[in-house]
Structures are given as structure tokens and as C-alpha cells.
Amino acid sequence: MTLNRRHFIATGLATGAFLAAPTVWGQAKAKVVVIGGGAGGATCARYIAKDSEGAVEVTLIDANPIYTTCFFSNLYIGGFREFESLQHGYDKLAGAGITVINDMATAVDRAARTVTLAGGQVLPYDRLVLSPGIDFKDGSVPGWSLDAAEIMPHAYKAGPQTQLLKKMVEEMPQGGTFAMVAPPNPYRCPPGPYERISMVAHVLKATNPTAKILILDPKDKFSKQPLFEEGWGKHYDGMVEWVGPDFGGGAVEVRPDTMEVVVEGEAQKVDVCNVIPGQVAGKIAALAGVTDDSGWAPVHPDSMKAKADENIWVLGDAAAQGDMPKSAFSANSQAKVAAMAIRGELTGSKVFPAKYTNTCWSLIDTDDGVKVGASYEPTPEKIASVDSFISATGEDAALRKATYEESLGWYAGITADIFG
Amino acid sequence: MRRAAILATLAGLAAGLAPALAPAPAPAEAIGDAERGATLFQRQCSACHQIGAQAQNRVGPRLTGLFGRRAASVPDYAYSRSMARMGADGLTWTLETLDPYIENPKALVSGTRMAYRGMADPEARAALLAFLREWSDKPQNIPEAEPTARKTDPDLSPTVLAIEGDPEYGEYLSSECQTCHQRDGSDQGIPSITQWPVEDFVIAMHAYKQKLRPHPVMQMMAGRLTEEEIAALAAYFATLD
Numbered sequence: 001m002t003l004n005r006r007h008f009i010a011t012g013l014a015t016g017a018f019l020a021a022p023t024v025w026g027q028a029k030a031k032v033v034v035i036g037g038g039a040g041g042a043t044c045a046r047y048i049a050k051d052s053e054g055a056v057e058v059t060l061i062d063a064n065p066i067y068t069t070c071f072f073s074n075l076y077i078g079g080f081r082e083f084e085s086l087q088h089g090y091d092k093l094a095g096a097g098i099t100v101i102n103d104m105a106t107a108v109d110r111a112a113r114t115v116t117l118a119g120g121q122v123l124p125y126d127r128l129v130l131s132p133g134i135d136f137k138d139g140s141v142p143g144w145s146l147d148a149a150e151i152m153p154h155a156y157k158a159g160p161q162t163q164l165l166k167k168m169v170e171e172m173p174q175g176g177t178f179a180m181v182a183p184p185n186p187y188r189c190p191p192g193p194y195e196r197i198s199m200v201a202h203v204l205k206a207t208n209p210t211a212k213i214l215i216l217d218p219k220d221k222f223s224k225q226p227l228f229e230e231g232w233g234k235h236y237d238g239m240v241e242w243v244g245p246d247f248g249g250g251a252v253e254v255r256p257d258t259m260e261v262v263v264e265g266e267a268q269k270v271d272v273c274n275v276i277p278g279q280v281a282g283k284i285a286a287l288a289g290v291t292d293d294s295g296w297a298p299v300h301p302d303s304m305k306a307k308a309d310e311n312i313w314v315l316g317d318a319a320a321q322g323d324m325p326k327s328a329f330s331a332n333s334q335a336k337v338a339a340m341a342i343r344g345e346l347t348g349s350k351v352f353p354a355k356y357t358n359t360c361w362s363l364i365d366t367d368d369g370v371k372v373g374a375s376y377e378p379t380p381e382k383i384a385s386v387d388s389f390i391s392a393t394g395e396d397a398a399l400r401k402a403t404y405e406e407s408l409g410w411y412a413g414i415t416a417d418i419f420g
Numbered sequence: 421m422r423r424a425a426i427l428a429t430l431a432g433l434a435a436g437l438a439p440a441l442a443p444a445p446a447p448a449e450a451i452g453d454a455e456r457g458a459t460l461f462q463r464q465c466s467a468c469h470q471i472g473a474q475a476q477n478r479v480g481p482r483l484t485g486l487f488g489r490r491a492a493s494v495p496d497y498a499y500s501r502s503m504a505r506m507g508a509d510g511l512t513w514t515l516e517t518l519d520p521y522i523e524n525p526k527a528l529v530s531g532t533r534m535a536y537r538g539m540a541d542p543e544a545r546a547a548l549l550a551f552l553r554e555w556s557d558k559p560q561n562i563p564e565a566e567p568t569a570r571k572t573d574p575d576l577s578p579t580v581l582a583i584e585g586d587p588e589y590g591e592y593l594s595s596e597c598q599t600c601h602q603r604d605g606s607d608q609g610i611p612s613i614t615q616w617p618v619e620d621f622v623i624a625m626h627a628y629k630q631k632l633r634p635h636p637v638m639q640m641m642a643g644r645l646t647e648e649e650i651a652a653l654a655a656y657f658a659t660l661d
């Protein structure tokens with residue numbers, strides 16, 4: 001069944017009596033619905049439920065009963081993590097009083113303030129939080145579409161795609177070529193593709209040392225580039241070739257049927273092809289009408305509230321907020337600001353000025369970890385970077401090992417903060 | 421004892437007056453007026469420098485990607501020896517290094533080839549820098565990129581915040597403040613600081629001390645105060661009736 005406009009209106013009317021009740025404290029409990037139980041959404045749901053101590057009714061909707069983290073999924077490809085260690089359920093959140101629904105949200109009716117689920121359920125809300133992550137931009141890489149993802153995986157939403165890519169790397173013929181079509185800006189996890197390259201190289205160095213890795217990149221520069229290039233030279237000498245836009249990396253076509261990549265008109269056969277296409281906000285954000293021409297949802301920098309609707313918040317990858325990279329750390333940080341702002345509106349609790357932070361760790365090889373981070377503050381225009389740091393080239397092994405160990409602590413900490 | 425008195429006052433503030441009195445922490449500030457900066461660039465820089473996606477080296481090097489770049493590192497540009505040496509010594513272009521360079525190029529890099537007298541007005545420099553910053557890496561894509569705004573609140577370690585000030589010493593030090601800030605809390609062109617919560621006072625003074633907040637007089641006043649002196653002043657002003 002497809003939902004058309006008329007359908008929403010009819011549904012809205014059916015629940016109209018309930019919705020007419022204004023959001024006033026002391027009346028029926030205020031309702032918050034969160035779409036997306038990932039880094040942003042689950043954190044936000046958890047903090048609202050925890051801090052409002054039952055004063056707000058929180059419903060969390062995610063398409064899947066188990067969330068697989070993209071963060072550390074590269075380490076799984078590299079053989080440093082078990083797949084199961086990336087997986088997190090929602091039982092603790094349900095135990096903390098949050099209503100967890102595993103279904104796909106298919107429509108948002110902003111006038112009636114309801115969310116419709118694929119299963120037909122219609123949920124009223126006073127405040128709606130959207131943290132749906134990303135979807136891929138149609139036509140971003142000529143020759144590739146989601147239908148080709150079984151042949152040329154993206155592995156940029158963690159799950160079976162990640163397992164598939166790992167398997168392909170392991171089964172690559174000796175001396176074969178692994179190609180990555182890197183994404184254009186902006187995309188989730190700026191160092192993510194390059195950490196992946198490092199992990200693939202780590203596997204190939206042990207099992208397939210004559211193999212080659214080819215990165216076709218539309219960007220002329222990427223995050224932590226000097227650190228990755230130093231590491232690739234040191235650990236995987238001669239294995240990794242990066243082709244930037246000046247040499248045709250920007251206009252690549254792929255041919256899934258023949259396993260070819262076409263660079264500057266020349267077709268080349270490859271053995272594994274990881275296509276990471278251009279990205280936009282998860283589709284429900286566009287369906288809710290809160291995105292702009294860029295495909296992302298503009299938000300107020302001091303609260304993460306959508307510019308298009310005062311009852312909707314957009315968090316994480318889906319938001320256009322300014323300087324913060326799209327990362328789980330950012331989404332988690334934004335979610336806490338949003339939770340505070342939403343509670344403030346619904347229960348009158350105190351709202352403090354927004355502060356945001358982010359750190360992204362990457363693993364280059366065994367015990368060779370690096371990091372980049374920054375702190376952010378809202379200006380009237382955007383969330384602005386006010387300070388940043390990055391690991392230095394030439395650091396000693398002990399520091400790199402300590403950095404990697406720090407990232408293990410971070411993973412344990414953030415997943416507990418997200419899922420309880 | 422004294423601490424208790426302060427706490428009592430703070431509790432009183434929290435009960436009723438706090439929202440009105442507590443100064444909101446300053447949000448980050450834009451670098452400057454980038455639109456004005458574009459005009460300034462056009463008039464004062466564009467005869468020698470290009471900026472933008474297709475910019476080339478001309479009389480001066482291309483300024484695309486300037487922020488975060490090592491001095492004298494644009495390929496195929498013949499720098500002065502002086503600039504090359506500064507680059508080799510580690511000079512990197514950031515808000516903090518570009519500002520004095522644009523103010524007076526020869527004062528920072530004595531033998532620079534840039535034949536430009538300098539831009540005296542700090543606001544004009546801020547505007548120009550805001551414009552130049554727009555053509556360097558975006559932190560969303562390259563998180564390590566140089567900041568795009570100025571921080572206005574300092575990071576203070578808990579030990580600095582925990583220093584217990586001596587209000588009597590604060591009273592002694594306060595005479596300097598009260599030349600401008602009226603003791604009775606009236607606010608005429610110069611804001612009142614009477615009954616400011618201790619923590620806000622301490623943060624504000626350190627923000628001036630670290631030159632994160634722009635007011636030059638306050639930067640100078642706070643610049644010579646020690647951490648203990650700031651705490652003492654905070655303790656004194658918080659309890660002043």
C-alpha cells in the first residue's frame with residue numbers, strides 16, 4: 001500500500017480528538033516519538049526518559065530489532081572484532097520505560113502530528129525526533145544502484161553488507177585488485193573509507209600480499225590524509241594507490257555485470273569493488289519535509305530543532321548543522337543537547353547552553369591508532385568548530401597503542417550511553 | 421564560614437534572582453563579517469592574490485586552502501627566503517598567525533615579498549579573515565581543519581574553578597574595578613558585576629585573560645590578575661549587597 005496525502009489526512013482526523021489536546025504540563029503526559037534507534041535516536045530517547053523520570057512518554061521506532069554499529073565495523077573487516085560485538089539490542093531501553101517498536105516509519109503528518117508505520121499503526125506525538133542516518137543518492141556513481149549492492153557492496157550501513165564485503169576480501173584471488181569508489185562530501189564518518197582501506201590492507205598483507213588496493217576518490221583531500229598515507233607507506237608499502245580527481249578519480253563509472261571500473265574512459269577489471277555513493281539524509285526526513293535542496297535537514301544550532309518545524313528535531317547524520325562531521329560521537333553529543341531542549345519545552349526543566357564535541361579514532365594497523373577531534377559551539381548561523389586537534393605524524397608506537405586502547409574504551413562507553 | 425555565606429547568597433539567587441542576574445555564557449562568535457571581507461579582498465588583495473576553486477598563483481600565491489597551511493608551501497611559487505625560513509620553522513597560517521601578519525606583514529616576516537603596508541583596523545582584519553576562511557577546508561569534511569569561529573569561554577580546569585577566593589582580598593583588589601563598575605549595581609553603559617555568581621565571574625575573567633572575549637580594557641585588566649586574585653574578586657562581588 002502506498003500512502004498518499006489524502007490517506008494522512010484521513011488518519012489525522014481519526015485521531016483528531018486526541019491531538020487537539022494542547023501540550024500543557026499536568027495534562028495527559030507529553031509524548032515524544034523518536035524515529036531511528038541508532039547513535040542519535042537511541043541516546044535521545046534514553047536521556048529524555050531517564051531525566052524526565054516518567055513525566056514524558058517516549059516511543060523509539062527502529063526498522064530492526066538489533067542495531068549493528070557502523071563504528072568499529074571496519075575493525076571487524078580487519079579481523080580485530082567479532083561481528084556480534086557490533087550488535088546491540090533495545091532491551092535495556094525497553095526496561096527503562098521506553099516503548100520500543102520495531103517497524104519502518106513510512107510517513108509523518110506534521111499538521112496532525114502523527115507518525116505512520118509500515119504496519120499501519122499511527123502514533124501521535126508532541127515532539128518528534130528524527131535520527132534516521134543516511135540514504136544513498138540516486139545516480140551518484142554511474143552504473144551503480146542499490147540493486148548492485150550484492151555485487152559491489154557499499155558496506156556503509158552496517159549489517160549483512162559488512163559481512164559480504166569482508167567475505168569478498170577474504171576470497172579475493174591472489175594478486176587481485178580491491179577497488180573502492182570513495183564518496184563525495186559530505187558523508188558519514190570522514191575518515192571511515194580510509195580506515196577501511198587500512199583494514200583491508202591489513203587482511204591482504206597476511207593472506208594475499210601481492211594484491212593491490214585502488215582508491216578512486218572525487219575529493220582532492222581527505223581527513224587524516226597525512227596520517228593514513230604515512231601508515232600505508234609504513235605498513236603496506238606499495239599496496240595502496242590513491243587516485244584523486246586530478247587523475248580521474250572523480251568521474252568513475254562502474255559495471256557490476258563485468259566487475260569493471262571505468263576511469264577516464266578506460267575500463268579496468270577488478271576483483272572486489274566497494275562503492276560508497278554520495279549520501280543524503282535518511283528518507284523519512286525528506287518525507288517529513290524537513291530537508292532542503294542539499295538533501296539534509298537544516299537545524300537550529302543551539303538546539304538541533306528543525307528549521308522547518310518547531311515540533312521536530314533532527315539529529316546525527318541527517319542534520320545540516322554546520323561544522324560537525326557526521327559521526328556516532330557527534331550524533332550522541334547532539335542527542336543530549338536535543339534531549340535537554342525537548343525536556344525543557346515539555347516539562348519546564350532547565351536548559352543550559354549547548355556544547356558539542358566529537359572525536360573520531362581510526363585504526364591503521366595493529367596497535368597503530370590515530371584520532372582527530374574538535375569542540376563546537378553554536379553561533380547564530382551554525383554549529384561552529386572552535387578548537388581542534390589531531391594525532392601527529394611520526395608519533396611513537398607507545399602513543400599509537402595508547403590511542404587505540406582509548407578507542408576501545410570509547411566504544412564500550414558510547415554504546416552503553418546509547419543503549420543503556 | 422565565608423564559603424557558607426557565599427553559598428547562602430547563591431541559594432538566594434537561585435531561588436529568585438538568578439535568571440535575571442546570571443549573565444548568559446557567551447556563545448561562540450563568527451570570525452568576522454565575511455561579506456565585508458569579500459569587498460576588502462577585492463579592493464586590497466586581488467591585484468596580487470587569487471582565491472576560489474580555480475585560483476592560480478599570481479604576484480602572490482593562491483589563497484585557496486590557506487588556513488592550516490604551512491607558510492611557504494604552495495607548489496610552484498617563489499617565496500622570499502624569509503618566508504621559506506618561517507615555514508621551515510613551523511609557521512602555519514591560522515587566525516592567530518594571519519591576524520598579526522595582515523596587520524603588519526614585515527613585523528611578522530621581516531623579509532616578506534608582500535608589498536602591503538598592513539591593515540590597522542582589527543574589525544576589518546576580522547572581516548577579511550572570515551572571508552579567507554570560507555575558502556579553506558570545511559570542518560564537517562575535514563574535522564581537523566582550522567576553527568571557523570572564535571571561542572568565547574575558556575576551558576578551565578576544575579582546580580581553577582575550585583579555588584576559594586578570599587573576599588577581603590577581593591574587596592581590596594576591587595577598587596580598580598569600581599572605577600568603572602558601580603558598586604551599587606547600577607548599569608549605565610558599563611554592566612553591573614555586583615552579585616554575579618562566583619563561577620560566571622571566574623569564567624568571564626579568564627575569558628578576558630585568555631583574550632577569548634574581545635573587550636580590550638577588560639583583557640588588560642584581567643591579564644594581570646592571578647587565578648587567586650580572580651577567585652578573590654569573584655568571592656567579593658558575589659556577596660556584595
Ligand SMILES: Cc1cc2nc3c(=O)[nH]c(=O)nc-3n(C[C@H](O)[C@H](O)[C@H](O)COP(=O)(O)OP(=O)(O)OC[C@H]3O[C@@H](n4cnc5c(N)ncnc54)[C@H](O)[C@@H]3O)c2cc1C
Nearest residue numbers: 036038039040063070071105132133189316317327328329
Ligand atoms: C565504516 C564506518 C565507520 C564508522 N566509524 C565511526 C567511528 O569510528 N566513530 C564514530 O563516531 N562514527 C563512526 N561512523 C559513523 C556513524 O556510524 C554514524 O555517523 C552514526 O551512526 C550516525 O548516527 P545516526 O543516529 O544519525 O544514524 P544511525 O546510527 O545510522 O541510526 C539510524 C537508524 O534509523 C533507522 N531508520 C532509518 N529510517 C527509518 C525509518 N523510516 N523507520 C524506522 N527506522 C529507521 C535505521 O534502521 C538505523 O538503525 C562510521 C560509519 C561507517 C559507515
